[in-house]
Amino acid sequence: MQVLAVMAQQQPAQPEGETxxxxxxxxxxxxxxxxxxxxxxxxxxxxxxxxxxxxxxxLLTFMYALTTFVGEERVTRAVQWCGRWWITRYSVMPILALxxxxxxxxxxxxxxxxxxxxxxxxxxxVSFVHPVTTFFPYANAGELFxxxxxxxxVTQLGESTVPLALRYFLVGILVIFxxxxxxxxxxxxxxxxxxxxxxxxxxxxQFEQAKASEKA
Amino acid sequence: xxxxxxxxxxxxxxxxxxxTGTETSTVFxxxxxxxWGPGLTLRSDEQRTKVLSVTGGGIHPVAQKxxxxxxxxxxxxxxxxxxxxxxxxxVINCGGTARxxxxxxxxxxxxxVYPGAPGGPLAKYITEELFVSAVGxxxxxxxxxxGDAAGAAPAGGTSDGAMSGGRDSGGGxxxxxxxxxxxxxxxxxxxxxPLGKAFNAVxxxxxxxxxxxxSFVNTMLAAGRQTIDLTLKTxxxxxxxxxxLLGIVMYTGVAEWMGQVLSPIASNxxxxxxxxxxxxLPFLSPVLGPGAAIAQVVGTLMGSQIAIGALPVQYALPTLxxxxxxxxxxxxxxxxxxxEAKPETVAVGTPAVLISRMITSPLAVVIAWAASFxx
Numbered sequence: 098m099q100v101l102a103v104m105a106q107q108q109p110a111q112p113e114g115e116t117x118x119x120x121x122x123x124x125x126x127x128x129x130x131x132x133x134x135x136x137x138x139x140x141x142x143x144x145x146x147x148x149x150x151x152x153x154x155x156l157l158t159f160m161y162a163l164t165t166f167v168g169e170e171r172v173t174r175a176v177q178w179c180g181r182w183w184i185t186r187y188s189v190m191p192i193l194a195l196x197x198x199x200x201x202x203x204x205x206x207x208x209x210x211x212x213x214x215x216x217x218x219x220x221x222x223v224s225f226v227h228p229v230t231t232f233f234p235y236a237n238a239g240e241l242f243x244x245x246x247x248x249x250x251v252t253q254l255g256e257s258t259v260p261l262a263l264r265y266f267l268v269g270i271l272v273i274f275x276x277x278x279x280x281x282x283x284x285x286x287x288x289x290x291x292x293x294x295x296x297x298x299x300x301x302x303q304f305e306q307a308k309a310s311e312k313a
Numbered sequence: 314x315x316x317x318x319x320x321x322x323x324x325x326x327x328x329x330x331x332x333t334g335t336e337t338s339t340v341f342x343x344x345x346x347x348x349w350g351p352g353l354t355l356r357s358d359e360q361r362t363k364v365l366s367v368t369g370g371g372i373h374p375v376a377q378k379x380x381x382x383x384x385x386x387x388x389x390x391x392x393x394x395x396x397x398x399x400x401x402x403x404v405i406n407c408g409g410t411a412r413x414x415x416x417x418x419x420x421x422x423x424x425x426v427y428p429g430a431p432g433g434p435l436a437k438y439i440t441e442e443l444f445v446s447a448v449g450x451x452x453x454x455x456x457x458x459x460g461d462a463a464g465a466a467p468a469g470g471t472s473d474g475a476m477s478g479g480r481d482s483g484g485g486x487x488x489x490x491x492x493x494x495x496x497x498x499x500x501x502x503x504x505x506x507p508l509g510k511a512f513n514a515v516x517x518x519x520x521x522x523x524x525x526x527x528s529f530v531n532t533m534l535a536a537g538r539q540t541i542d543l544t545l546k547t548x549x550x551x552x553x554x555x556x557x558l559l560g561i562v563m564y565t566g567v568a569e570w571m572g573q574v575l576s577p578i579a580s581n582x583x584x585x586x587x588x589x590x591x592x593x594l595p596f597l598s599p600v601l602g603p604g605a606a607i608a609q610v611v612g613t614l615m616g617s618q619i620a621i622g623a624l625p626v627q628y629a630l631p632t633l634x635x636x637x638x639x640x641x642x643x644x645x646x647x648x649x650x651x652x653e654a655k656p657e658t659v660a661v662g663t664p665a666v667l668i669s670r671m672i673t674s675p676l677a678v679v680i681a682w683a684a685s686f687x688x
Contacts, residue, residue: 135557206652213658217665219648246614247616
């Protein structure tokens, strides 16, 4: 490839056939760089496929099977239990939801919460869809490259991605927790400002009733 | 799974059967977790009065429930032979490739209690109109709309339709008299047969053990199938596209040029704060969100900057949060709808989420920056 490039540069210097050499040189230059571009892209592709795919495929298979064995019902019960307290509502609950139902069905667990907490739960859950891909890529396998893109760069430097992954995951939990609380407060503020306090008090009563009737 | 249960099952079925004349309802069977197919609408009529349970070890509860709800009779396909044209639906437990296609091939709607999917030599007969899998008790519900039932009911029309459809595709379902009869098919199955209760008890143990192993293997197989499906349809296409992008950026030297522009911004906390704030602006965040396409591309590009050393590794963590302040902002109403939120909640929730991001997105960068010391 390099030889070709050098030849392409040398060609115009020859006295005879300068024009044809020039034209040929341009084509050679184009040809070299055209195919070179795709060769570079191809080697990137090979890196990604050999570096990420094998582990990812067996991990995904294992996790899909595991979620089937654990069963949705058991997780549903745990999630309902988590929804009762503010500490777990924006930490354990969105994580369990994502691990069990994956993106985007995880947001459907919002149905176990009173209306006023639903936006905060959604915000919390959706903000975890990328930190979760560090160790549980199956939970959002369609959007792996937010994490893998950065991680790939770290790998190419020859460093381990595990410390970074661990921190991304843990900071992710902290961030979704804070985000949940901030959004919950802002939702309450919006309810008051748009004069919907009565409507939402009504929703709360309906939710309590539904819960009571479920128990009975 | 004892003989006793089977008997009770039959009694229940007969009990319901008497009510058939007055009350026959349609039943909708949807696919369960990891299952296949959009679902079947089942209904019994004068001719079709049997739900065939080909699961081994008596009548499967799912078969019993379908029978109860349609007003049909549940029969054990291992002990009894039923003419094809009397079968409302067949309930099977197969995630493999053999038995799964036997009943669809005969034009009989098939309900698989395992997460099976079309495969094997009979794959072409396993169509959306005839097959649904991973069905549990909760997936069997009384159908609300009778209109659907008329079209999808397993009356003669369905199998005729399947036959003509088959001819079109070249394979063709053979005409009824050429197809293997129920007894012929039943004969090929490992039947305990009416050889006495002792024999049944022994077979039940084996069937129970076999079912457990089968269930395990089938779940793993279904998980593998799901993974490969996702790899082919989502992950590999994205890798192809990302590789092309990276190839262009690396080869043309744009990467280095970008590095010169980006590294002063991305390698100091204030630059990252600015990025995180901009992407979280309420009028930008819903536009930047879809499919995380932008975050993924920027993530990959930032990764390439880290690889060439333009961006120090300790900024990787805050960068991950800075480029992703908009995550899910495009999806708020849909996500809330998935959680069965009321319209009022969507009305107050959407602005709450968007405004919250302007606060929490820069905050996340600060936390991530603080957490990345010692990397």
